[in-house]
Each structure stands twice: as C-alpha cells, then as structure tokens.
Amino acid sequence: MNSENLISWYLENKRELPWRNTSNPYHIWISEIMLQQTKVEAVIPYYERFLELFPTIEELSQASDDSLHKAWEGLGYYSRVMNLKKAAIQCVELHHSLLPKTRDELLTLRGIGPYSAGAIASFAYHEKVAAVDGNVLRVYARLYEVEENILSDVCRKKITKLVEQDLPNDVANFNQAIMELGACICIPNGNARCNICPISSQCLAYEKGRINELPLRITNTKRRIEKHSVLVHVCNGKVQIQKRPSIGLLASLYVFEMIEGHVSKKDVGKSTYLGKHNHLFSHIEWKLKGFLIEHEQCDEKEGYIWVHLSEIQNIYPMPIALKKYRDALYEYYE
Ligand code: SF4
Numbered sequence: 145m146n147s148e149n150l151i152s153w154y155l156e157n158k159r160e161l162p163w164r165n166t167s168n169p170y171h172i173w174i175s176e177i178m179l180q181q182t183k184v185e186a187v188i189p190y191y192e193r194f195l196e197l198f199p200t201i202e203e204l205s206q207a208s209d210d211s212l213h214k215a216w217e218g219l220g221y222y223s224r225v226m227n228l229k230k231a232a233i234q235c236v237e238l239h240h241s242l243l244p245k246t247r248d249e250l251l252t253l254r255g256i257g258p259y260s261a262g263a264i265a266s267f268a269y270h271e272k273v274a275a276v277d278g279n280v281l282r283v284y285a286r287l288y289e290v291e292e293n294i295l296s297d298v299c300r301k302k303i304t305k306l307v308e309q310d311l312p313n314d315v316a317n318f319n320q321a322i323m324e325l326g327a328c329i330c331i332p333n334g335n336a337r338c339n340i341c342p343i344s345s346q347c348l349a350y351e352k353g354r355i356n357e358l359p360l361r362i363t364n365t366k367r368r369i370e371k372h373s374v375l376v377h378v379c380n381g382k383v384q385i386q387k388r389p390s391i392g393l394l395a396s397l398y399v400f401e402m403i404e405g406h407v408s409k410k411d412v413g414k415s416t417y418l419g420k421h422n423h424l425f426s427h428i429e430w431k432l433k434g435f436l437i438e439h440e441q442c443d444e445k446e447g448y449i450w451v452h453l454s455e456i457q458n459i460y461p462m463p464i465a466l467k468k469y470r471d472a473l474y475e476y477y478e
Contacts, residue, residue, distance in 0.1 A: 145287065145310045145346055147318050153342035154321030159184075159328070162191060164320075169243040169268035170201055176260045177224050184327070190219055202241050205232035209396055213461035220464060222397060227255025247273045258304075266315045274307040275319045276300060279326025285359030286330060286349035294359035367429040374432050374469050375401040375412060379439040382450040383473055385460060393425065398460040400469060401448070406433045414438070418472045423465035434469045436476060453477050 158164065161184065163175035174194055178187045194215050198204040204212075207229060216225040231253035235241055243264065244250055250261035262275035274280075281294050284303045292299035312318050329337045336355050344350050349358045377384040377400070385398045409417055418434030442450045451460060453473065462470055 145343065147310060147312045147314075147321070149342040150321045150325065151312075151314060151317050154317060154324055157328075158320070158324055162188060167268055169245075169264055171195060172268050173243055173256075173260070173264050174228070176263045177228055177255065178219065180224065180260075181221055182219055186219070190216070200241070201232045201235050201243070204229060205236045205241075210459065210461060213397060214459065217461045218464050222394065222461075222463075224255060226395070230254040231256060243268075245269045245271075247271055263319065266319045270316055272311050272313075272315045274304050274311065275323075276304050276307060277323060277326075279323045279330075280307065280319075282332060282359055283322055283326045283330045286336075286355060287343065287347050289348040289352070289354065289358065291358075291360060293362045295361060295363065299359075367424065367427055369429050369431060370404075371406050371431045371433075372402045372404060373407045373412075374399075374418075374434040374466065375403065376418065376434060376436045376469055376473055377401060377439060378436060378473070378476065379442040379450065381477065382442055382452055383456060384442075384445070384448050384450055385456070385462075386448045393428065394463045394465070397463045398456075399462065399466060406431070407435075409435065412437060416476075418469055421465075421468040425465075430465055432465070432469075434472065436472060 161175075163171055166172065175187065175191055178191055178194075197211070197215055198207055209226070209229070212225045212229055213222060216222060219225075234253050235243055239249075244253070245265070246269070247261045247265040250256050250264055251258065256264075259275055259277050262273045263277075265271040265273050266275055276284075281300065281303055284290060284306055285294055285299070288303075288306055290299060290302060290306075292302060307322070310318075325341070325343070329341050331337070334356050338344050338347070338350050338355060341347070341350070349355045383400070385400060388394050388397050388399055390396050409415060412435050415435040415437045418436055421432045421434065423430045423432065444450075456462065456470065456473070
C-alpha cells in the first residue's frame with residue numbers, strides 16, 4: 145500500500161487526544177493499556193487522573209493495590225491495572241525505572257502483548273514494527289480482501305505480515321493513521337465512509353463492492369449465565385463489604401454480600417427490594433437481584449468489614465457490575 149495519502153489525511157484530520165501530544169513512553173503505555181476494550185471518550189478522564197496520581201513508573205511500582213483499583217474503578221478488566229504495577233516493578237528492577245525500548249523487550253513485561261508492544265515501540269521509539277488492533281484488522285481485511293475469520297490467529301498473523309510489508313519510515317504516524325482510519329472512516333456495521341477514505345483507490349473490498357461482507361466474523365462464544373442475590377447490609381451509617389479473592393473474576397475488588405441463586409424477599413426477611421440488574425463480562429453474564437437490609441447492631445461476620453459510605457466513595461474500589469446497588473445505597477443515606 146502506498147501510505148502517503150493515508151499519513152497526510154491523518155495529520156490533517158486526527159482527533160486531538162491527550163496521549164497524542166506526547167512521546168513519553170510511560171504515558172503512551174498507560175493510554176494503550178486503558179484503551180484496550182474501552183472507548184476513547186471514557187478513557188480520557190481516567191488517563192489524566194491516573195498520571196496525576198502516579199506520575200512515574202517508580203510511583204506506580206510502589207502504589208497500593210487498593211489505590212490502583214480505585215483509580216481504575218469503572219474502567220473494567222481490573223487485571224490490567226495489576227499487570228501495570230507488576231510491569232512497573234519489572235522496569236524498576238531490570239530497566240533502571242524506564243520502559244525498555246524494543247518491541248521484543250517490551251513483550252517480556254506483564255500485560256504487554258504484541259499489539260501494545262508494537263504500539264509503544266513504534267509511537268515512542270519509532271521502531272519499524274506493526275501494531276495490529278481491532279481497527280487495523282478491519283481496515284486490512286477490507287483493503288486486501290482477507291477471507292479468514294477476523295477472530296482467528298491465522299487472520300491476525302496474515303494481517304500482521306501485510307502491515308509489516310507496508311510499514312514506511314514514518315512508522316509512528318502510519319500505525320496511528322491506520323487505527324484512526326478504522327476508528328473514524330472504515331467503521332463496522334455497514335457504515336464505512338468510503339467516499340471520503342484516503343485509500344479507497346487501493347481498497348479491494350471497495351473495488352469489488354464487498355465492504356459489507358468483510359471482515360468475516362465467526363463467533364462461537366456463549367456466555368455462561370450466573371444468578372446471584374446481592375445483599376446490601378446497612379447499619380448506623382455503615383455498609384458491610386467483603387474483598388474478593390486475589391485471583392479470578394473481579395479479583396481484589398470489594399463487593400456486598402453475594403449469594404448464589406435468586407432469593408426472594410421472604411428468604412431475606414425485613415428488607416427493601418432493589419431490583420434486578422444484568423451485567424455482561426466477556427464469558428459470563430451475571431443476573432443479579434438486590435436487597436437492602438437494615439441492622440440495628442453492626443455484628444461482625446468473618447470475611448466482612450463495616451465501612452462508612454464515604455470510604456466506599458474514596459477508598460474501597462467496587463466493580464461497575466454493582467453500580468446499581470451502590471447508587472441505591474447512596475440514595476438510602478441521602
Ligand atoms: S475504501 Fe472503504 S472499505 Fe476500503 S479502507 Fe476505505 S473506508 Fe475501508
């Protein structure tokens with residue numbers, strides 16, 4: 145592919161995003177990890193706050209798990225922030241508190257896969273390597289009429305090779321331009337804006353009228369359904385929470401009491417029904433039913449702590465899956 149038109153288009157039209165005005169590898173790293181599975185608009189305030197709280201790799205490496213979870217609260221996929229800390233420790237111990245400079249070395253850090261390594265190495269250090277994310281996969285599947293299932297490793301490998309063949313010297317702008325094209329012009333669901341696309345003259349799917357057929361996406365993931373009842377125990381301005389195990393789903397986050405299955409008001413006794421809520425994870429769907437239960441005495445229960453509402457707001461990170469019930473709690477104490 146001839147990338148001249150693409151890069152000029154990018155330089156004239158790119159969205160102004162805070163991580164685009166920096167060549168600081170640490171800042172680029174944080175933005176790339178936050179942007180995984182999360183929309184750009186949602187990331188901006190988190191990115192700025194995170195760098196205020198943890199301005200250097202050293203400070204990140206020393207941060208408490210709770211403070212990191214709190215800074216990440218609402219972004220989801222919390223293992224990302226724990227991996228950031230582990231990788232920061234690796235940088236401090238092995239790389240003089242700096243991010244290593246090559247794609248291959250970056251790949252040795254926790255939580256950095258081929259895409260993030262390629263993005264950091266090319267954006268920050270101008271190493272001539274590909275950075276293939278979902279947007280790049282879609283653009284290239286159309287550009288080169290790639291017929292493989294876009295969710296397969298075979299497809300990702302094939303497209304990575306095609307991108308590598310196309311890489312110009314200005315690799316930082318090229319990689320970002322392809323992603324920007326995928327985010328703003330070569331968009332999914334029949335909405336591609338080929339009439340203003342800077343590479344339409346080189347695009348096979350456009351030439352052959354196959355834009356709505358490509359990329360091919362074959363999914364076979366069915367979510368497992370789990371039913372839980374959420375019991376929000378309150379007592380004298382406090383609420384009872386527990387910390388989840390340090391591995392597995394929503395590791396180390398704080399939750400209300402959760403019991404398997406759906407119970408009824410009769411089962412829980414005097415309580416206020418807080419309604420149902422469904423939350424989707426990548427492989428699991430939670431079907432929740434919530435109750436608020438008032439206590440006159442704050443009895444201790446193993447594994448649980450009583451905390452003030454302000455501590456829920458400021459200290460103890462809770463998953464977004466329980467937001468409905470946390471909001472109900474705020475209303476209750478208003
Ligand atoms: S011409 Fe259309 S399908 Fe081809 S790359 Fe451009 S926007 Fe995507």
